[in-house]
Amino acid sequence: MGSHQDSTRDDSPHTLPTPATAAGREGLDALLADPGRAVVALDFDGTLAPIVPDPDRARAHPGAVPALAALAPKVASIAVITGRPAEVAVRHGGFADAPGLDHLVVLGHYGAERWDAATRTLTTPEPHPGVAAVRAELPGLLDRSGAGPGTWTEDKGHAVAVHTRRAPAPQAALDALRAPLTDLAARHGLIVEPGRLVLELRPPGMDKGAALRSHVHGLGAGSVLFAGDDLGDLPAFAAVDALRAEGTPGLLVCSGSDEVTELRKRADVEVAGPAGVVGLLAALAHRLP
Structure with a gap:
């Protein structure tokens, strides 16, 4: 994968950035060409919600739910993949009562838990x-x-x-x-x-990469976008790389952070934190029929 280039950064309203890598451009093109088979997957803290000193006070960016609601009906699935309990991400994200999110799922505890917006149901295993x-x-x-x-x-x-x-x-x-x-x-x-x-x-075996691969394979998705900001998102980046190798185009997005640089080096696109992620989601929704 290529290194980050500043030219990829563009958070203008309804303007999609140009990925810095050929693989990223292929991933974006595949998503735009067949959105009904696309999975858009997102970390929560630092990606949809700004990082704050007290995680209990974290809330999704004010534009997140409107952007997700505009995009969700146009893609196969939007998956919020987080290390938090699913019900906490649902509450902090404001997803529970938001209209238009029937295609959204929250995969909490790195996929061990699942909350479906369509049914408002939560499934969770016993703790280790x-x-x-x-x-x-x-x-x-x-x-x-x-x-x-x-x-x-x-x-x-x-x-x-x-x-x-x-x-x-x-x-x-x-x-x-x-x-x-x-x-x-x-x-x-x-x-x-x-x-x-x-x-x-x-517990071992719980990571965002395994959750993402399972979700993509379960839907038979034709393309995947993943956006994250932290070291815990690297397994999901690796999963997108593996899916690309298997023939499923993918786009890797870094929600920019001065504290973590590893994702920047591997991303196809960098945006300016949660506000930039929201802008990207809104631009996708605007672009898709």
Whole structure:
């Protein structure tokens, strides 16, 4: 894949950016040519919703639901793929009562949970037993870690996340916690997934790439777009690469962030954060019949 080029960045109303790579241009062309077989997949935090110090206060960009509602009837599916519980993403996204979202699904906990807008139903499995064990041991570990004040945990039900964004030295706190949290996770059959000033302890085999591939294959989709902003979105980027190799065109979109550069290097298009993602969705909806 080619590296990011500034010329790909264009958030003008109803203007679609030109992807920087041939594979990205093929993906966009396939989506425009046959939208009824296209999957548009999106991360939530940092992609549809701005990053905020307290994740409980995260809300979708004000233009997100209108753009999704305009686009959803024109494509096979819109999938919000998130590490959050599905019902939290539905609530924070404002999806539950929004009209026009019948083709939207929320794949929570990296695909372990599924909420369908068409039926307003949620399906969820039992949590991995290691999550409860980790949840019980975390307070003592954090007290002993020396990570300092401002470090706190987020209980996601099927996973537990440790945030350092509020700490006086956020990156130093994250670095201090990496080894002890990795050891704790391993003892209980979990893995550690790093993100933007967060370390998440969750069961193996749960990632956005597996969720995306399953959703695309289940629909027999003819093209796929994925937009993300963080390290946890790299498996979905890899899944799009694999789908391309199998003959399904794809477009990779980075919701720009100064904290994470890996996605920029692999993306076909970069937009200016959630506002840029909303602009891209609105431009697609405007372009499609």
